[in-house]
Amino acid sequence: MALGNHSTITQFLLLGLSADPHIQSVLFVLFLDIYLLTIMGNLTMMLVIRADSHLHTPMYFFLSHLSFLDLCFSSVTVPKMLKDLLSEIKTISVSGCLAQGFFVLISAGTEVSLLSVMAYDRYAAICHPLLYGQMMRKQLCVQLVCSSWSLGVLNLLCRLGKPTNATTITQFLLLGLSADPHIQSVLFVLFLDIYLLTIMGNLTILLVIRADSHLHVPMYFFLSHLSFLDLCLSSVTVPKMLKDLLSEIKAISVRGCLAQGFSIFITAGTEGFLLSVMAYDRYAAICHPLLYEQMVRKQLCLQLVWGSWSLGFLNALINILPASNLDFCENHTISHYSCEIPSLFPLSCSDVSTNLLVLLCSTLLHGLGTLLPIISSYARIVSTILSISSTSGRSKAFSTCSSHLTAVSFFYGSGFLRYLMPTSASSLELIFSVQYSVVTPMVNPLIYSLKNKQVKAAMRRTLGKYLPCSSWKSKAKG
Known part of the structure; x- marks a missing residue:
C-alpha cells in the first residue's frame, strides 16, 4: 500500500x-x-x-x-x-x-x-x-x-542514486540462513572453508593457465575467464554472509543492497553467456577439428568474452534500474543471506508488476539464449562422437566435454530456477542460491582439474617449476 x-x-x-x-x-x-x-x-x-x-x-x-x-x-x-x-x-x-x-x-x-x-x-x-x-x-x-x-x-x-525523500528506510535486515547461534557457528566454519577453497582453486587455475604455454589455447582462455567470474561471484556474497554469521544485527544499506544485487546479476549473467561460448568452442573442436583455428580465432575469442560481459551487464542493468526506483516503506527484513533482486520485491510499497515482468522476460531470454546454443552444440557433438569408430577416440572426445557439461548442470540447474520461481522465503530458494553462487564457484576448479589430464599435467609442470620439491619435478617429467 x-x-x-x-x-x-x-x-x-x-x-x-x-x-x-x-x-x-x-x-x-x-x-x-x-x-x-x-x-x-x-x-x-x-x-x-x-x-x-x-x-x-x-x-x-x-x-x-x-x-x-x-x-x-x-x-x-x-x-x-x-x-x-x-x-x-x-x-x-x-x-x-x-x-x-x-x-x-x-x-x-x-x-x-x-x-x-x-x-x-x-x-x-x-x-x-x-x-x-x-x-x-x-x-x-x-x-x-x-x-x-x-x-x-x-x-x-x-x-546513479535514489532521491533521499523517495524512501523512509536506509537499510535492510538480512535474516540469513539460521537464527540459531550454534548453527551459525557451524555455518561460519563451513562457508569459510568453501570460500577459501574457491579462492585457492580458481586462483590456481588462473595462474596455471597463465604460466603454462601448453594451455594458451581458446578452451583454457575461456576457462580462465570462467575462474575469474567464479571468484567474483563468490566474493560478492560470501564475505558479507560470513560477517553476518558473526554479527547479531545483519544490516545492509539500501544502496549496498542494490549494488550487491547488481553485482550478482552481472557476474552470474556473464557466466551464463560464457558457458554458452565454451559449448561453441567444444563444438568447433570436436565437429570441425580441421577448421578449429579458423572458427575460433584469437580475435574472435576476445570478442566473445567481451560480448559475454556486455550482455551480462545489459541484463543486470535492465533489472537494477527499475529496482532502484522502488520505494521501501515499512517492512525492511529480507528472508535471505544476500540481496538478490527478487527478494526486494515483497518489501516494496510500489507497484512491482513491471519489475516482475522485466525479471521474467530477461531471465527467459537469457536462459533460452544461452541454454539453447549449449543444447544445440552438444546435440551435434554427441552425433559426431557416436560416428567415431575408435573406442579410445570416443572416450577422449567425451572426456573433453564432461567437465563443461557438469559445470553447466550445476549452474543452470539452480541459477535459473531461483529467478523463475516466485519469491516465498522458502528453504528451497536458499538452497538454489547457495548452489549457484557459493557451491558452483568452488566445484568448477575441481571439475576442470580432476577431469582434465592437460590441466593436471600443467599443474605438475608449474608446481615442479616453482616449488623446490623433487617429487613434483619428477612427476612433471613423467
Whole structure:
C-alpha cells in the first residue's frame, strides 16, 4: 500500500531554448540541418573506414568508434528537441528523463575516455614511430576501446542514486540462513572453508593457465575467464554472509543492497553467456577439428568474452534500474543471506508488476539464449562422437566435454530456477542460491582439474617449476 508522502509526479516540463514560436521555427530548421549533417557525416566516416583497407590502422579504428559515439550522443537529445520545437507542451516522463540522462552520461563519458586514448595513439605515432606497431597492437586497441566504454559505464554508476525523500528506510535486515547461534557457528566454519577453497582453486587455475604455454589455447582462455567470474561471484556474497554469521544485527544499506544485487546479476549473467561460448568452442573442436583455428580465432575469442560481459551487464542493468526506483516503506527484513533482486520485491510499497515482468522476460531470454546454443552444440557433438569408430577416440572426445557439461548442470540447474520461481522465503530458494553462487564457484576448479589430464599435467609442470620439491619435478617429467 502506497503512503501519502510518495511523489505523485509522473512527468517533467521542458522549457526548451525559446518560448517564441517564430524563433522555435528557425531553431527547428537549424537543428534539423545540424542533425542530418551529423548523421550523414558520421555514417560516411564509418563506412569509408570500414570499406577502405588503407584506413585499417589504429588511428582510424578509434576514429570510427568516435563517429559511432557522436551518432549516439546526438541521437539521444536532438530528436526529442526537434519534436518539442513543434509541440506546444514539451513533456517527458520521469522514466524517459532518467533514461535520457543515462544515455547522455554513458555516451559523453565514453567519448571523453576515447579522446584520451586517441591522444595516446598520436603520442605513440609521433614520439615513437619505430615502436608504433608494437605499442598499438590490434589487441590493445580493442582493449582500449572496451575500457573507454567501461569507464563511461563506471561514470554513470557513480552518479546513479535514489532521491533521499523517495524512501523512509536506509537499510535492510538480512535474516540469513539460521537464527540459531550454534548453527551459525557451524555455518561460519563451513562457508569459510568453501570460500577459501574457491579462492585457492580458481586462483590456481588462473595462474596455471597463465604460466603454462601448453594451455594458451581458446578452451583454457575461456576457462580462465570462467575462474575469474567464479571468484567474483563468490566474493560478492560470501564475505558479507560470513560477517553476518558473526554479527547479531545483519544490516545492509539500501544502496549496498542494490549494488550487491547488481553485482550478482552481472557476474552470474556473464557466466551464463560464457558457458554458452565454451559449448561453441567444444563444438568447433570436436565437429570441425580441421577448421578449429579458423572458427575460433584469437580475435574472435576476445570478442566473445567481451560480448559475454556486455550482455551480462545489459541484463543486470535492465533489472537494477527499475529496482532502484522502488520505494521501501515499512517492512525492511529480507528472508535471505544476500540481496538478490527478487527478494526486494515483497518489501516494496510500489507497484512491482513491471519489475516482475522485466525479471521474467530477461531471465527467459537469457536462459533460452544461452541454454539453447549449449543444447544445440552438444546435440551435434554427441552425433559426431557416436560416428567415431575408435573406442579410445570416443572416450577422449567425451572426456573433453564432461567437465563443461557438469559445470553447466550445476549452474543452470539452480541459477535459473531461483529467478523463475516466485519469491516465498522458502528453504528451497536458499538452497538454489547457495548452489549457484557459493557451491558452483568452488566445484568448477575441481571439475576442470580432476577431469582434465592437460590441466593436471600443467599443474605438475608449474608446481615442479616453482616449488623446490623433487617429487613434483619428477612427476612433471613423467
